[in-house]
Amino acid sequence: MFFNKLRLICIKSIIISLSIMTTTLSQITFFKTYGDSAEDHDDKGYAIIQTSDSGYVIAGEYGIYREGTSNYYGDVYVIKTNIYGDTIWTRKLGDAKIRETARSMVQTFDRGYLISAYIQAPLWQLWLIKLNSEGDSIWSKKYHLGIGNCIIETDDLGYVITGQGINDNYVAYLLKIDSLGNTKWTKSYRNSIEDAGEYVQQTKDGGYIISGYTTLIDKEIWIIKTNSLGDTSWTKTYGSEYIDIAHSIYETINGGYFLAGEYTEEGELGLENHIWLLLTDSWGDTLWTKKINTGSWEDYIYSMKRTSDGGYILCGEKYYDDFNSDIYLIKLDDMYIEQWYNTIGQNLGEKGDDKNYRGFDVTETFDGGYIITGFKWIWFGINEYMDLCLLKVNNKGQITNLHSYNQKMPLNDMLFSNYPNPFNSITTIQYNLTKDVNVMLEVFNVQGQKVKTLVNSHQKAGRYEVQFDGANLASGVYIYKIKAGNFTQSKRMLLIK
Secondary structure (H helix, E strand, C coil): CHHHHHHHHHHHHHHHHCCCCCCCCCCCCEEEEECCCCCCEEEEEEEEEECCCCCEEEEEEEEEECCCCCCEEEEEEEEEECCCCCEEEEEEECCCCCEEEEEEEEECCCCCEEEEEEEECCCEEEEEEEECCCCCEEEEEEECCCEEEEEEECCCCCEEEEEEEHHHCCEEEEEEECCCCCEEEEEEECCCCCEEEEEEEECCCCCEEEEEEEECCCEEEEEEEECCCCCEEEEEEECCCCCCEEEEEEECCCCCEEEEEEEEEEECCEEEEEEEEEEECCCCCEEEEEEECCCCCEEEEEEEEECCCCCEEEEEEEECCCCCEEEEEEEECCCCCEEEEEEECHHHCCCCCEEEEEEEEEEECCCCCEEEEEEEEEEECCEEEEEEEEEEECCCCCCCCCCHHHCCCCCCCEECCCECCCECCEEEEEEEECCCEEEEEEEEECCCCEEEEEEEEEECCEEEEEEEECCCCCCEEEEEEEEECCEEEEEEEEECC
């Protein structure tokens, strides 16, 4: 017993004494809009990624109402910017007579982009578009499935997409393709009169976890666990009396799942939507739930992403009693505890009778801040317009200077703190390169003996991540060190078994 207590005290001392030397960067912040500000235009950003050149690519919709009619059409809208949000190129893709909308996107191994979009007319179709790094179309393919809500890259360098098969009576689906868009398999999942997949992640066992909703009486949160071929392993539903939807899900270090969505309850003004967080075990059984009411009558969550410290960043839209709304951001640590909460929109000081700001997607940036895309919707009397927006905030979710994108501050090479830390037995190490260079990433014990080489190759500029597996090592402190050209940096991590 004494030695166990002594070991625990030593471990706690090691954790406290770990050196977390994070390079401090001047964080760029800005708020920018794109699109056509004419009254008949509705332009929206649904997906955002930071590219290997430290700029951004946004995918969404360039929408328009036909003059004198209520007919709405849209094109897939893709914008490439530099690190300051300045436009490098734009692409509008689609048929002018029908509606096409991009919902999700990944950067491909060749520095291009693969966009998941949908076509609405006369039958709904999933539309995948492969662009090169300059925005030129390489290939596109259409699938008789419906809306594609989420696309991710898989371990075999192919892709998997989940969404809602509208033509097939509103089922959730999973489509597996190779790197050229050729179908490997398609699976449908039915539980009720209306089901949908909103988000998908590949799990450690090579299978997939899907979050979305199923409609029994009202919509309820629905998660589906599959094997590597998309066959159902198990499903779980979570819900209350009214509408509940899950938008994002991640596998945890312990093999469980953490998901974020919305729940509905009765409030002073009628039914209200708020944020719902759930943690489950590996079989989907609830470990705990947390419901967040920010004090408004409507809180919608649209995106949750894992961050480099092992925590999570959430974004969505917060409605006020006067029907104006803001983008909100919530940062959680690796124990799911709220670190900070911010809203942005009304405080930008823009003119308008009614102003709505919505964040559809968020991701962490190389400098430790966050980039968000969505839209701003401004009313002047009976006239209104909607612009796609891009919002860059610092690591506290704040805009410190609306014009700071004109201050040319270069990014540095950086080795990030591993996450999780402490860990058992797998942890992730990320690093950023500002130029093409030979890279050596190695792990040493405290005696200075090398235990593993993680990277030894020439790499292009960009952000990288690699997993370190300490399953065959003893508990203790280990040092990981990167050498990239003239840049060298070391950090410590703690393995506990």
